[in-house]
Amino acid sequence: MKHHIVPVRLYLGIFGALMVLTAITVTVSFYDLGFLNTFVAITIAVCKATLVILYFMHVRYSNKLIWVFAGAGFVWLVILIAFTLSDTMTRAWIPLPPPLPM
Amino acid sequence: MSEPAPATNYLNWNYSIRSWLLTTDHKRIGLLYLMGVTFFFAIGGLMASLFRMELATPAGNLVTADTYNKLFTLHGVVMIFFFLVPSVPGVLGNFVLPIMIGAKDVAFPRLNLASWYVYIIGGCITLYVAVTGGLDTGWTFYTPYSSTYANTKVITAALGVFITGFSSILTGLNFIVTTHKLRAPGMTWMRLPLFVWAIYATSLIMVLATPVLAITIALIAIERATGIGIFDPAIGGDPVLFQHMFWFYSHPAVYIMILPSMGVMSELIACFCRRRIFGYSFVAASSLAIAIIGFFVWGHHLFVSTQSPYAGMVFSFLSFLVAIPSAVKAFNWTATMYKSSVSWQTPMVYAMGFMGLFLIGGLTGLFLANLAVDIHLHDTYFVVAHFHYIMVGGALMGYLGGLHYWWPKITGKLYPEWWGKFSALTVFIGFNLTFMPQFVLGFMGMPRRYYSYPVEWQALNVLSSAGATILGVGYLIPMIYLIWSLKNGKPAPANPWGAKGLEWTTPSPPPMHNFEQTPIVTEEAYAYGNEGHGHG
Numbered sequence: 001m002k003h004h005i006v007p008v009r010l011y012l013g014i015f016g017a018l019m020v021l022t023a024i025t026v027t028v029s030f031y032d033l034g035f036l037n038t039f040v041a042i043t044i045a046v047c048k049a050t051l052v053i054l055y056f057m058h059v060r061y062s063n064k065l066i067w068v069f070a071g072a073g074f075v076w077l078v079i080l081i082a083f084t085l086s087d088t089m090t091r092a093w094i095p096l097p098p099p100l101p102m
Numbered sequence: 103m104s105e106p107a108p109a110t111n112y113l114n115w116n117y118s119i120r121s122w123l124l125t126t127d128h129k130r131i132g133l134l135y136l137m138g139v140t141f142f143f144a145i146g147g148l149m150a151s152l153f154r155m156e157l158a159t160p161a162g163n164l165v166t167a168d169t170y171n172k173l174f175t176l177h178g179v180v181m182i183f184f185f186l187v188p189s190v191p192g193v194l195g196n197f198v199l200p201i202m203i204g205a206k207d208v209a210f211p212r213l214n215l216a217s218w219y220v221y222i223i224g225g226c227i228t229l230y231v232a233v234t235g236g237l238d239t240g241w242t243f244y245t246p247y248s249s250t251y252a253n254t255k256v257i258t259a260a261l262g263v264f265i266t267g268f269s270s271i272l273t274g275l276n277f278i279v280t281t282h283k284l285r286a287p288g289m290t291w292m293r294l295p296l297f298v299w300a301i302y303a304t305s306l307i308m309v310l311a312t313p314v315l316a317i318t319i320a321l322i323a324i325e326r327a328t329g330i331g332i333f334d335p336a337i338g339g340d341p342v343l344f345q346h347m348f349w350f351y352s353h354p355a356v357y358i359m360i361l362p363s364m365g366v367m368s369e370l371i372a373c374f375c376r377r378r379i380f381g382y383s384f385v386a387a388s389s390l391a392i393a394i395i396g397f398f399v400w401g402h403h404l405f406v407s408t409q410s411p412y413a414g415m416v417f418s419f420l421s422f423l424v425a426i427p428s429a430v431k432a433f434n435w436t437a438t439m440y441k442s443s444v445s446w447q448t449p450m451v452y453a454m455g456f457m458g459l460f461l462i463g464g465l466t467g468l469f470l471a472n473l474a475v476d477i478h479l480h481d482t483y484f485v486v487a488h489f490h491y492i493m494v495g496g497a498l499m500g501y502l503g504g505l506h507y508w509w510p511k512i513t514g515k516l517y518p519e520w521w522g523k524f525s526a527l528t529v530f531i532g533f534n535l536t537f538m539p540q541f542v543l544g545f546m547g548m549p550r551r552y553y554s555y556p557v558e559w560q561a562l563n564v565l566s567s568a569g570a571t572i573l574g575v576g577y578l579i580p581m582i583y584l585i586w587s588l589k590n591g592k593p594a595p596a597n598p599w600g601a602k603g604l605e606w607t608t609p610s611p612p613p614m615h616n617f618e619q620t621p622i623v624t625e626e627a628y629a630y631g632n633e634g635h636g637h638g
Contacts, residue, residue: 065282076310079397084346087401087413094411 132197178241190362204286224266274308300365363500448522452503459495484544515591535569
């Protein structure tokens with residue numbers, strides 16, 4: 001099995017990028033962006049996770065099989081979220097009966 | 103056929119305790135798992151016998167309601183997380199998977215030992231909970247029983263399950279890499295024994311689903327510690343979200359339990375029918391199909407929660423869909439048996455038990471996948487009977503069949519054949535007597551998890567408790583004669599069943615590194631065709 005040698009400079013660069021993104025997350029949290037709050041926070045988090053997976057976990061330099069397995073994790077996350085939302089987003093389509101008097 | 107066993111093998115090269123506790127040999131780790139799962143099976147069985155005794159009379163007069171809740175909760179937690187999930191992969195998978203593919207060991211032997219220790223640590227925490235106050239949430243840890251209204255050691259028990267989950271993940275990871283990387287020359291994917299396919303599919307589920315269980319349990323702890331509303335509606339959470347996340351793991355976990363036994367079944371049917379499995383590639387692919395479709399059906403556990411009926415319809419449809427690959431297996435096993443010369447040895451008797459019981463378990467699952475019928479049957483004994491037909495009738499029969507099949511390989515000893523068949527029949531009869539009445543009780547409306555019930559249901563409950571006694575005896579018998587065989591059994595030849603497969607080409611018990619030299623595979627699995635049986 002061959003290992004790709006990654007220069008230390010690149011690791012430091014990725015580390016720097018992660019720190020900058022963290023700073024952005026913290027900064028943004030001081031501003032109320034309304035419905036964009038969660039969107040912005042998750043977008044930054046996904047960018048950071050992608051950097052970690054591609055470089056720190058060496059997926060970028062790995063073969064296709066590793067890409068398939070790394071990708072599968074995300075596909076399964078989408079399954080979890082999408083099917084859970086299929087419940088919560090359609091619950092209101094049928095009005096619930098009023099609650100019983102306690 | 104029977105070549106003399108070499109002087110040293112994996113069992114006798116070193117007898118010290120240290121050599122066992124620090125072993126990285128997959129075969130010894132398989133035996134460590136065997137001891138672990140047998141111990142937890144006995145604990146879980148003891149709990150079951152206590153609450154079946156309670157249910158022999160309509161009034162709650164043997165244990166208190168609280169104790170009853172704790173008994174069925176611990177029965178579920180122990181049997182699922184500490185017996186069923188690790189049983190076939192941990193014991194049989196560890197022992198035979200590397201040998202079946204012609205490898206010296208798994209890909210990460212030390213990680214393999216670590217997963218056994220992780221399992222034992224999780225088990226010890228759960229035992230600690232059992233003796234210091236118990237757990238009464240049911241094995242599902244549903245909120246708000248496990249959060250707002252928790253009055254037992256919920257967090258400690260959840261920690262035990264959390265930890266043992268990592269054992270599953272590590273084992274799954276190990277088997278995936280082993281199957282990809284360590285196959286012997288010539289062992290192509292389409293030549294893999296179907297047991298390997300089944301364990302591979304199981305491992306995918308373990309790796310993809312188990313982390314969600316860990317996250318869910320962590321979220322309960324975070325909610326309790328920080329007051330951030332996740333599952334508690336009083337602080338903005340959603341209790342049904344817990345059910346979604348829990349069943350995202352726990353429904354695929356059902357397939358973690360049954361798929362390995364289906365793999366065992368394919369081995370047993372092929373061997374004792376002297377036939378190539380009918381439709382090999384379909385049976386192999388159906389394992390993967392079950393693993394994948396199994397992730398899309400979890401909502402059928404939530405039909406009577408506040409889950410949207412629209413989501414319910416989708417989940418209902420998908421639940422029917424998962425019956426297809428299961429049926430592919432059952433039909434293909436039957437087609438394999440058709441006009442073959444079946445030899446009725448103990449593992450095959452267990453395999454037939456699996457066929458009958460899994461069939462009933464699977465078909466009653468279709469009742470429950472039906473939205474309207476489930477309204478009536480949800481949380482009744484019908485559900486209890488259904489999943490015991492799958493988990494005990496299916497998974498456990500497969501495990502015992504596999505254990506009997508590979509026992510001569512594992513120990514180098516033969517067990518008494520008559521007692522083997524007798525135990526298989528006893529288990530089959532005891533099992534049906536225990537759980538068939540529960541289908542009727544459930545249909546009549548007896549809810550699960552109640553410690554008393556109306557008098558008119560007593561006759562069926564007494565039948566069920568009587569059956570449980572026979573079932574218990576059925577499990578004790580193999581425990582006795584298998585242990586007896588260790589000392590007194592006749593020495594096993596390398597291939598006592600005349601079976602195909604690399605594990606039968608090496609002596610019983612196998613040498614330390616499985617093979618004297620790396621085998622080269624030149625034929626497909628189950629190449630029984632040249633022996634003049636059937637039409638092959």
